[in-house]
Amino acid sequence: MHLTLSVSRFDPKADTCPYLKEYVLSWEQHETVLDVLFKAWHEDPGLSFRRSCRSSICGSCAMIIQDRPRLACQTLVGDLIGDGGRLSLKPLPGFRQLKDLVVDLDPFFEALKQVIPWVLALPGHDGRVDPKAARLAEGPATCILCGICDAGMQPAGRVSPAALVKNIRLAVDPRDALGPGRLKIAGLTGEGLMTFRELLAQICPKRIDIPTVAVE
Amino acid sequence: MITHDIVIVGGGLTGLMAAVEASPGADVAVVSKVYPTRSHSGAAQGGFNAAMGDDDTVENHVFDTVKGSDYIGDQDAIEILCSEGPEVIRDLETMGVPWSRTGDGRVAQRSLGGAGYPRACYAADFAGHVVLHTLYEQSVKAGIRIYPEWYLVDLLIENGSVAGLLVYQLASGRTEVIRCKVVIMATGGYGRVYQKTTNGHANTGDGMAIAYRAGAVLADMEFVQFHPTTLYGTNILISEAARGEGGYLRNVHGERFMAGYAPQKMELAPRDVVSRSIFQEIKEGRGVEGSYVHLDLTHLGAEKISERLPQVQDLARRYAAVEPSAAPIPIEPAQHYSMGGIRTNLNCETNIGGLLAAGEAANVSVHGANRLGGNSLLETVVFGRRAGRRAAYLAGSAGLAPPPKDSLDAAMERWLANFGQSRPEVEGDSVFVIRRELNRTMTEKVGVFRTGEELKEAREELAGLRRRYSALRVPVKEAPFNYQLTEHLEVGYLLDLSEITAAAALRRTESRGAHFRLDFPGRDDRNWLNHTLIKKGEKGPVFGTGSVSITRYPPQERGY
Ligand SMILES: Cc1cc2nc3c(=O)[nH]c(=O)nc-3n(C[C@H](O)[C@H](O)[C@H](O)COP(=O)(O)OP(=O)(O)OC[C@H]3O[C@@H](n4cnc5c(N)ncnc54)[C@H](O)[C@@H]3O)c2cc1C
Ligand code: SF4
Numbered sequence: 001m002h003l004t005l006s007v008s009r010f011d012p013k014a015d016t017c018p019y020l021k022e023y024v025l026s027w028e029q030h031e032t033v034l035d036v037l038f039k040a041w042h043e044d045p046g047l048s049f050r051r052s053c054r055s056s057i058c059g060s061c062a063m064i065i066q067d068r069p070r071l072a073c074q075t076l077v078g079d080l081i082g083d084g085g086r087l088s089l090k091p092l093p094g095f096r097q098l099k100d101l102v103v104d105l106d107p108f109f110e111a112l113k114q115v116i117p118w119v120l121a122l123p124g125h126d127g128r129v130d131p132k133a134a135r136l137a138e139g140p141a142t143c144i145l146c147g148i149c150d151a152g153m154q155p156a157g158r159v160s161p162a163a164l165v166k167n168i169r170l171a172v173d174p175r176d177a178l179g180p181g182r183l184k185i186a187g188l189t190g191e192g193l194m195t196f197r198e199l200l201a202q203i204c205p206k207r208i209d210i211p212t213v214a215v216e
Numbered sequence: 217m218i219t220h221d222i223v224i225v226g227g228g229l230t231g232l233m234a235a236v237e238a239s240p241g242a243d244v245a246v247v248s249k250v251y252p253t254r255s256h257s258g259a260a261q262g263g264f265n266a267a268m269g270d271d272d273t274v275e276n277h278v279f280d281t282v283k284g285s286d287y288i289g290d291q292d293a294i295e296i297l298c299s300e301g302p303e304v305i306r307d308l309e310t311m312g313v314p315w316s317r318t319g320d321g322r323v324a325q326r327s328l329g330g331a332g333y334p335r336a337c338y339a340a341d342f343a344g345h346v347v348l349h350t351l352y353e354q355s356v357k358a359g360i361r362i363y364p365e366w367y368l369v370d371l372l373i374e375n376g377s378v379a380g381l382l383v384y385q386l387a388s389g390r391t392e393v394i395r396c397k398v399v400i401m402a403t404g405g406y407g408r409v410y411q412k413t414t415n416g417h418a419n420t421g422d423g424m425a426i427a428y429r430a431g432a433v434l435a436d437m438e439f440v441q442f443h444p445t446t447l448y449g450t451n452i453l454i455s456e457a458a459r460g461e462g463g464y465l466r467n468v469h470g471e472r473f474m475a476g477y478a479p480q481k482m483e484l485a486p487r488d489v490v491s492r493s494i495f496q497e498i499k500e501g502r503g504v505e506g507s508y509v510h511l512d513l514t515h516l517g518a519e520k521i522s523e524r525l526p527q528v529q530d531l532a533r534r535y536a537a538v539e540p541s542a543a544p545i546p547i548e549p550a551q552h553y554s555m556g557g558i559r560t561n562l563n564c565e566t567n568i569g570g571l572l573a574a575g576e577a578a579n580v581s582v583h584g585a586n587r588l589g590g591n592s593l594l595e596t597v598v599f600g601r602r603a604g605r606r607a608a609y610l611a612g613s614a615g616l617a618p619p620p621k622d623s624l625d626a627a628m629e630r631w632l633a634n635f636g637q638s639r640p641e642v643e644g645d646s647v648f649v650i651r652r653e654l655n656r657t658m659t660e661k662v663g664v665f666r667t668g669e670e671l672k673e674a675r676e677e678l679a680g681l682r683r684r685y686s687a688l689r690v691p692v693k694e695a696p697f698n699y700q701l702t703e704h705l706e707v708g709y710l711l712d713l714s715e716i717t718a719a720a721a722l723r724r725t726e727s728r729g730a731h732f733r734l735d736f737p738g739r740d741d742r743n744w745l746n747h748t749l750i751k752k753g754e755k756g757p758v759f760g761t762g763s764v765s766i767t768r769y770p771p772q773e774r775g776y
């Protein structure tokens with residue numbers, strides 16, 4: 001089978017603005033978008049894109065695929081197009097395009113510091129955690145920091161979406177001194193949390209299940 | 217010139233643990249070719265071993281590890297690994313790792329291969345991920361300077377000691393020099409020498425190759441672990457946790473064939489044993505479609521699978537189009553772990569002053585000829601912590617060396633030699649082609665079953681590839697995100713490490729742990745109860761042997 005891959009190209013040293021470049025490539029049923037990107041790269045070694053794990057766990061390969069942000073290694077070509085179809089790849093919006101599909105993620109990692117992004121250990125906590133409480137943290141703890149929510153959603157309360165996910169993960173941890181109080185500090189209302197939950201469910205590639213915690 | 221006391225190369229579990237440990241007393245920086253949370257440590261699913269259960273003991277853990285190593289793990293190092301384990305798990309607990317929990321709130325533990333007890337601390341099947349993210353939180357808390365997407369390209373050694381590093385910054389496309397007192401190599405393994413591997417794209421063994429070129433001793437590079445259960449075709453890992461939770465391996469007739477190979481441990485025999493058994497089944501015509509076997513989880517039920525093995529479920533659905541509660545998963549063995557690495561002492565020091573190494577990049581050696589599931593994650597945090605501690609001590613007791621001069625000139629000369637116009641020996645040659653051929657040679661001839669003849673062929677083929685590689689150059693120099701350049705450098709590292717692995721495998725004329733020679737099928741303690749030590753010589757690797765630390769457990773027959 002064949003496809004036409006259209007990729008947003010931009011080299012800050014040579015181009016004044018991004019342009020689209022097309023590649024005609026072969027593909028097979030089980031292949032991911034990352035697999036076909038590698039084929040394009042082998043034809044055109046100057047093409048830049050991030051990758052690491054190729055199993056949807058490291059968060060490197062977020063980009064706009066067709067119409068929406070997705071992980072290239074998680075997206076099967078065959079789920080989007082058939083033989084002879086067109087596949088369009090663009091960099092994640094909301095961040096500066098540094099080169100081709102690579103965007104500037106420093107602001108994304110910086111934004112995590114809008115909350116206190118670590119467990120503020122309760123003094124004297126014995127370390128035991130009720131399994132039910134532990135399960136609440138499981139959803140938000142699977143966040144892979146891919147940047148898709150920050151690219152595609154408005155901040156909820158005072159903080160960026162990914163920082164909020166981190167904050168919720170910490171808010172439900174019984175070892176944390178701020179606990180549920182974290183959400184109020186972040187400027188979140190109970191209603192805001194419910195809306196955030198629904199919006200995130202539509203966009204997050206890890207389909208993170210945000211626990212419904214009471215905002216104090 | 218940038219200056220720090222300690223520079224840690226690698227932002228995986230080892231690197232971040234070392235950084236967090238060293239940071240209160242020293243100026244620490246982490247250089248990593250991917251953002252730390254993108255490191256391959258995050259892909260680890262199964263768990264961290266530590267003898268914390270009521271009936272388990274440190275002695276049991278030591279013995280299982282020594283036996284698993286086929287008796288060439290260093291017992292002094294293994295004692296440290298196992299005895300510091302519970303303490304480090306408690307440290308991680310204090311840092312806020314979201315472990316899965318038992319009914320009474322303790323860290324939950326599961327069984328992995330080769331262990332006598334449920335010993336692996338887990339968080340569903342995201343163990344590496346949650347600890348990596350927790351350590352990243354801690355490094356933010358400690359204010360550690362991180363240089364993400366900076367590539368180490370050379371070590372600057374003056375008078376036998378580290379004076380700094382030459383690094384390439386992906387975003388700017390330029391090199392920088394970092395001066396420092398101590399470097400910790402935490403750059404992970406080199407799984408990408410194989411075509412079939414569970415390792416991510418970043419695992420190209422850079423640190424091992426760069427240290428080796430700078431004069432560091434490598435050890436035991438012939439010991440490469442093949443994981444029994446990776447998705448057929450893509451080789452994405454299906455964690456041993458799947459068998460730890462009760463999964464079965466079945467051949468084309470639906471038989472649990474492990475009964476014929478390891479009647480006691482069955483599916484939870486060590487990985488070398490299980491991988492060979494799978495190949496044997498396939499070879500004797502009992503593979504499914506002649507080429508793979510089945511991992512059957514259907515009897516566990518949908519609920520247990522989605523509670524304990526959510527990632528496995530997701531991976532099987534997405535990458536193999538199999539619903540694991542309804543149908544068995546097609547699997548095949550693939551490269552998974554490098555037991556070999558930069559040789560260190562118990563404090564993670566190498567033979568080069570100021571150069572430390574830990575984690576998968578190092579060989580201390582706790583895994584010997586075969587690593588047990590759950591012991592590598594434990595090694596990253598136990599020895600990452602020790603490396604951080606030692607580095608802080610060394611940095612506190614030494615001054616900064618004068619700015620590197622001769623070593624920098626030499627490094628820049630090597631650097632510039634990467635650029636220019638290729639004069640390919642073969643029409644259409646490129647680093648992509650060379651990498652593909654190297655991967656094929658290693659998978660076919662330096663794989664699970666080895667013979668002297670095939671290893672010699674591999675050596676010849678690799679020499680040819682090296683010659684072809686030496687005719688290639690990178691056309692553009694200062695380009696941002698120049699992945700063509702990083703590919704060129706990485707293929708160079710892969711070539712070095714493949715050559716060493718093949719030569720070491722040819723040299724060891726016995727079978728032990730993951731190294732299995734069809735032409736020498738027995739273990740030979742008289743001649744080979746020793747480590748392989750490898751140093752760079754004028755015309756390639758020079759081999760020697762090192763003694764194995766045996767404190768309490770003399771070698772025995774290894775049955776499962
Ligand atoms: C899929 C999978 C599952 C696993 N599951 C388990 C398990 O359940 N239990 C267990 O005990 N073990 C497991 N392992 C093994 C274990 O995960 C690894 O051995 C361990 O995580 C290695 O950690 P590390 O910190 O040493 O290296 P890595 O996590 O690989 O990190 C290497 C770091 O070095 C950096 N780096 C590399 N080269 C350069 C360079 N040139 N310049 C700058 N930076 C560089 C990278 O950016 C990265 O940050 C698994 C391995 C895999 C592949
Ligand atoms: S919450 Fe989801 S979308 Fe946002 S960074 Fe985490 S994994 Fe990505």
Ligand code: FES
Nearest residue numbers: 053054058059073
């Ligand atoms: S490469 Fe890691 S998430 Fe896609």
